[in-house]
Amino acid sequence: MSHEFKQLALRPELLDNLNSLGYQEMTDIQAACLPLALEGKDLIAQAKTGSGKTAAFALALLQRLNVERFRIQSLVLCPTRELADQVAKEIRRLARRVHNIKVLTLCGGMPIGPQIGSLEHGAHIVVGTPGRIQDHLRKGTLELGNIHSLVLDEADRMLDMGFADAISAILAECPGERQTQLYSATYPEGIEAISRQYQRDPQRITVSRTHSESNIAQQAYAVEGGEQEKIELSHHLLAKQQPSSCVIFCATKKQTVDIAQSLNEQGWYCLALHGDMEQRERDLSLLRFANGSATVLVATDVAARGLDVDTVELVINYDLPRDAEVYVHRIGRTGRAGRSGLAVSLVNDRQRRAMGDIEAYIGQDIEWAEPPRVEGMAWVDQRPEMITIGLDAGKKNKLRPGDILGALTGEAGIEGKYVGKINVLLFQSYVAVKRAVANKALKQLQAGKIKGRKIKVRKISRPNV
Known part of the structure; x- marks a missing residue:
């Protein structure tokens, strides 16, 4: 079925511009x-990046915009300066036949003075990062009382980077x-x-499959020996699959420590997690x-309850759980968000019956x-x-994710695409950066100041066992 832009009730100038850009069919x-x-629904x-989502929300913003009303x-909102710049550039490109429109970018890592000056001259659309938007709201230099359209772009990444509180504070001002x-x-x-707190009857759009059990391949391996055979088998399985992330579930605290130590000695970067x-x-x-x-x-099952990855x-079931429902919960850690996953169970003779109970519970045979x-x-x-860098300051020191991101990306620093999750706790903060730039990031944080003061930073690069 054809999905052409000309079928939409867009302004003539927007349609003319889309045609001149060669935009015929919608993604x-x-x-x-x-x-x-365009109907004004919450979505x-x-x-993902590259899906054409920027044009999807930008055209709706531009259709609704009243250019003669010189208010924001x-x-x-975007997670990084690079994405914000990219989004603002695309909005300007789509709006180039709409006269006198002003799009302003407000991001951390850039001097705030010129931004304040630009805001004094007014704008129609603001694209920015949560930390810097919050800075302007605190200073009273940004007024959001006339906002009728709000977009959270790459919202999951903003949450990963620790911007949940900032987003809530900004949305409360709209x-x-x-x-x-x-x-x-x-x-x-x-x-x-x-979504529950800030959207009204949102329409949910999914153009690709999300998590279902069909995304998870399930296998069982018969184990005839004891613990050493299981550890060796886990090592071989990891070496064959080469996963970027793996969870091994076992029954006891001692097993978590022994398995993690053994795998670390064989070259895997492994962490233990247990209730003690x-x-x-x-x-x-x-x-x-x-x-x-x-x-x-x-990990043991008790310790892994807070795991949200x-x-x-x-997923390796080093030991089968006694409860079939726990098995389903374990394997559900993989195969998320439309990705494929593999769940492998190491089964000795005593656990054959438990395996049969699990197959009966899930209604399928396991290979x-x-x-x-x-x-x-x-x-x-x-x-x-990734490498984790720790900072000896947190929420009690008024530190925010945007402060850390700005310190890393500002003044010829590191591009935002190399920065991962940012976690700000009460007295400590942690930021993940790509291994290739870890030393540069460490030096950048050590050399500069955050919130006007020096903060002790360190690279956390060793396992915990």
Whole structure:
């Protein structure tokens, strides 16, 4: 079925411009979102970079805009300065035949003085990062009382970077009578919470499959020996699959420590997680695994309850759980957000009956596969993509994610695409950066000041066992 832009009730100048740009047919996300957005509906849409989502929300903003009313009428929030610049550029391109329109970018890592000057001259659309938007609201230099259109772009990434509180504070400053469009590549719990609180009867758009059990391949391996055979089998399985993230579930605290130590000695970057750890240690292990600076997490079921990671590629049931419902909960850690996942169970003779109970509970047979053996494998170097940097300051020091992001990306610093999750706790903060720029990031933070003062920083690069 044809989905042409000319079918939409857009202003003639917008349609003329789209035609001049060679935009004829809508992408899937545009065809799904634009008609609803043009009706003024709130949207929660699953869309990745490159899907055409920017044009989807930008055209709706521009259609509704009153250029003669020189007030800020639309706000687009983005996780990084690079994305904000890209979005603002696309909006200007789509609006080039709409006369006298002003689009302003407000991002951290840039001097705030010129931004204040630009705001004094007025604007129609503001595109910015949460931290810097909050700065302007505190200073009274930004007025959001005339907003009728709000967009949260890459909302899941903003939550990953620790901007949940900032987003809530900004949305509280906007009028209740407004259209809110929320675009996210995944649907973590935090996205659902924002939608429930700040959207009105949102239309949910998904153009690709989300998580279902059909995304998860399930296998069982027969184990004849004891613990050593299971550890070796886990090592071979990891070496064959090469996952960027894996959770190994086992029954006891001792097993988590023994397995993690053994795998670390063989070159895997592995963290243990069990109920006897202090809460601070548990939180840090979960944080480091979730931000991609550890490849393998070995955990008991009790300790893993707080685990919320969308990108687990492999789950290993080192021990089968007694309860079939727990099995379903475990394997549900993988295969999320439309991705495929693999769940493998190591089963000895005593657990055959438990395996049968699980198959009956889920209503399907689990494939019994030949255990993998990777030849010539003694030691691997499976360093994770990210490194965690710790800062000795947190919420009690008025530190915010935007302050850390600004310190990293400002003044010839690091591009935002190299910065991962930012977690600001009460007295400590943690930021994940790509391994390739970790040393530069460390030096950048050590050399500069955050909130006007020096903060002690350190690289957290060793496992916890």
